[in-house]
Amino acid sequence: MWAMALISALVGLGLAGYLAYYVKKQPYGTDRMRELSEAIQEGARAFLNREYRMIAIYMACVSVILFLVGYITNKIHWASSLTFLFGAFLSLLAGNIGMRIDTAANARTAEGLRKDFNKGFDIAFSAGAVMGLCVSSFGLLGVTIVFLLVTNLNFDVAALASNVAALASIFFGFQFGASSVALFARVGGGIYTKAADVGADIVGKVEENIPEDDPRNPAVIADNVGDNVGDCAGMGADLYESYVGSIIAAITIGFMAINYGQIPGAPNLSTAKNQLANLPYYPLYFGAIGLISAIIGIFVVKGMKKSQPFTRMNAGLIVSSVIMGFLSVLTVHMISQGVYTLPFAVPLIGGLIVGVVIGISTQIYTSDEYKYTRDIAKASLTGPATTILEGMAVGMLSAAIPVIMVAIAMISSYYYAGVYGIALAAIGMLSTLAMSLAMDAYGPVADNAAGIAEMAGLGRKIREDAEALDAVGNTTAAIGKGFAIGSAALTALAFFATYTQSFQEGISMDLSDPRVAVGLFIGALMPFLFSAMAIRAVGRAAEKMVKEVRRQFKEHPEILEGKMKPDYARCVDISTRWALREMILPTLMAVIVPIVVGVCPGLGAEAVGGLISGAIAAGFILALYMANAGGAWDNAKKYIEKGNLGGKGSDAHKASVIGDTVGDPLKDTAGPSLNILIKLMSIVALLFAPIFFI
């Protein structure tokens, strides 16, 4: 059981090691390429190192607080302060390795393209796969170790199940650590990447009229670093959190089921003790099976040498999903002797399907092959205002399918397997994460490779090939964004379901109780406030960047003539400093609000129930709106740049550029941060639930 999870995690790490070695042994190409790549690597490291220092301070404070709260109240296990550090450490480790390989792969991908298109893709995808495998494997490894510690500390699962609150807090500590790192990575990374991007564009493209990714632009390295920091490290930490969260929610609900003598919400399912006893173990099986399926999927991608990149990755995804679906249901069937086969198959496969449908829906609303994005492009003909309005409307409409899909998954999972079913749906969606994240993390590598091809002047053919790779990366990134949002919603719902069960006395979260309604209102408000903060933070950071780039051009006109190397490090430094500074307030808000509401007399645990459900509902919809409006604006601009509706330089194009600029912080900063907000608020609520006022 747990051995299987450990072994597959180690296999995953082994493969990640091999792929990392494979990437590293590829040649860098010209000296110029090595130089650019190393500048990006250095910038990324600089950001991470500074971020680590900040995270270390936060971690130290929070773990001391956790320990003290645990020690004083005796309601939260003191060990949660350690698992908190452990969960954060593994997330940082996975992110760090993944990002090192990603940033090491950009020039090598460009160099690979010089040999052969497939070689280039192979390098970029391998780098992405390292990220995917690290995230999944470290996640599974970490949960399994915590599981082993917990069960061994107490020796006996049954005895332990009777003390669910203490037990759960050890797991939730781990999750809280993962969630905290994710918030820093997403919010900080999101501000970083957009400050650099907007700064580089406003001065470079708009004011000085030099092309994107031009090496004369002082912010160009920061911009490329930003792609990795935001899309790669941020996305990795986000999905690490969802992945770990889905497994942890299912495990803790499993223990609760043993304790309560039935699966909460599913009184008709078997209550035989030997059946219930297996519930905490299933999630580890599914994790192991999912990881193995993903590894097979990665081999499929690597093996289909002759197909197009998108076809290869899709094939890998389909193969891993089918294997996961089949093997997991088979496992349930065997272990439960058929008792839980259907009840568990529905949520598991439902979760898989939700992931796929959200991906397709994202495509429909954001790809220029469909009506919506083209409508936005058409609206550009009447100016920027109509472009913005149409994009807003498309973004709002795009929330419908995912919300309805998640609603269906939620209600059918609950119908078949109660609260446990909701956690299973999240597992179904996330178990093959190593494969889907590989697709996703491939994007920034391809994007950087295209940048390096441009900056190093590799010639038209290579640049076009790099852009073709990048285009595929944009598609997978868009799908990945939808996937990240959907999985965040399902994971947060799984936490919420756990929360509803974590009061032995039971609490009523009836909406007719005004405490619940007040919580709901404040909860729904949170994503709006959080987004506003993120948007304003990008604005402030970008302003600093614009000033710095202008200063360099003004003080050293030789830069623009190409006779002097701009001071890249200074721009990297500005992005880093401002991203980290602007991150503090939203982070504190996300952590503190649930605790304050929970311990406030007159509000309490019931209000927190309203709070997190309001935050999940509003945050999910707002995140979809922002991600898809942003994606659609981006692609509407690209559609015009392809020569439609007047093409580059036309008024319509200018309007579409404005749309894209508005969309950038929405889709890359505020939107993705909401994923973390809803999960973080939920896990804070769960972890601190024992000290809430009831």
Added chain:
Amino acid sequence: MWAMALISALVGLGLAGYLAYYVKKQPYGTDRMRELSEAIQEGARAFLNREYRMIAIYMACVSVILFLVGYITNKIHWASSLTFLFGAFLSLLAGNIGMRIDTAANARTAEGLRKDFNKGFDIAFSAGAVMGLCVSSFGLLGVTIVFLLVTNLNFDVAALASNVAALASIFFGFQFGASSVALFARVGGGIYTKAADVGADIVGKVEENIPEDDPRNPAVIADNVGDNVGDCAGMGADLYESYVGSIIAAITIGFMAINYGQIPGAPNLSTAKNQLANLPYYPLYFGAIGLISAIIGIFVVKGMKKSQPFTRMNAGLIVSSVIMGFLSVLTVHMISQGVYTLPFAVPLIGGLIVGVVIGISTQIYTSDEYKYTRDIAKASLTGPATTILEGMAVGMLSAAIPVIMVAIAMISSYYYAGVYGIALAAIGMLSTLAMSLAMDAYGPVADNAAGIAEMAGLGRKIREDAEALDAVGNTTAAIGKGFAIGSAALTALAFFATYTQSFQEGISMDLSDPRVAVGLFIGALMPFLFSAMAIRAVGRAAEKMVKEVRRQFKEHPEILEGKMKPDYARCVDISTRWALREMILPTLMAVIVPIVVGVCPGLGAEAVGGLISGAIAAGFILALYMANAGGAWDNAKKYIEKGNLGGKGSDAHKASVIGDTVGDPLKDTAGPSLNILIKLMSIVALLFAPIFFI
């Protein structure tokens, strides 16, 4: 008791009649002014007549359905199909009279200004007061008549209280009628006004470079009609619905309290039969007291001949609020012999305060005297994209204070007087509506007067005076918008509270029930979908308008030279036709979704509870966001036009114009429509609750 309500309603109507007579007897001014005013009046009538035809069809269908549902299921009283028509009729009547006087007052106000600034203000305010008085008086009259019918049909309040569902449905039918008219008026009016405005601006101001309100612009009359149709008729119907709704919610909860033997949610309050028996009557008292207080306030405004318009109106508002607060608490104290004094005073005065605070908060976020709007103006210096982003962020932040205020009002009202308290808070906020709506409806009159002064070439002094009047109108309109949103939220919450009590078997709307959670998700989605529809509708209608204006200019170049009168009627017709066509789908969605969710097996009444609470929370926040972002963009533009940051014609100004154009459909179409959406969904849920699947 009921006689007092009847008498004050008749006094209100009498005063309205006198003021209407006063306005009508003022001179029109020059022939040109008469001509323009009559064109606007004719345009408004044309829109209303066509809208009435559409409403008539809708009304006929729905009342037949209501009758049949009542007849077949025997769960909804058949008379609700009649009160439905009655409620709609009174709303239309109030809106029609108000709008006739408003459109008749524009040229007369401009003419009044030629005599004396105060005379001009007096005419405009009198016209606004007619609207305010008609809405309040007809509302109170209607509710009182329904109350009399209901109590007399059944002869005995006690007997009747035992059949709360049937009784309630008669009231809810009335409310549903009011709500339906409000939806048509708000959505249709909102689309109308923005299609005309955007169409007139794009071709006139941007393409042909002719000033705002230039008589050569074929869409100019439609634009002026739109101000009345949207801001005046739409706002009136919206607040009529809230006003009536607050009273009806309190009356029905009063009957429920008699039936249940206690005030729901407040078991510690007196349960003496003679005390409970008064509960359904209090709302009529408060309505009467509020109306009389408002009338006194109106006299205060009329009397302070020497002060500035804004000071006069503020004084009127404060006087009426203080009198209302004092007299209503005194009345409770006397009738309940002190038993309910404090418990009722808290919600009543709390509601009054919420209204004031929301008004102040609206000012802070949208007036150029404060930081936020100036930040947007500053962001215009770096282009339209930053303008949009800053405005979005400001809009999102602006939701915080109102949400927290409503939350505090909700929880404290409930704490003191249970579910009845929540309805009382809504009454507290809305009882002096005649006064606050007078301030609000004054806005479009002043706006039109400024337009006519411009079109009729009345000279600089008069134009400046008219613009000064208009500026005050813009402020009161912004405050009025916040007030309308806040009152919609409180009224919807009162309905929601009523809904929670309207199942004698009792239902659990516990968020841990996935049906409730699914309802919540879909409910939170509704305002987004509805907004997207409204925004796209404006876009489509504006496109048609742009084409028509361009056609006229192209086919008759003499128009631009001022040698030929443009075809105003055609533009009015286009706005009318498209506004009404685009209204159908969102209307149906709002009415049908709650019923479908309610009768759908697997969802049912519990899911509807989640649905409306999700819709209220998300709709309230989104409405605030849209109204305040739109208002702030508008004022940021005006701030630059005053000569700041480069002034008119600068790049910053151009960017701010784009912000304003984006904000227009948000603040005048989508945002206000959400007020109705949340109330309409709630009342549909309430009315059809007896046939829901539990």
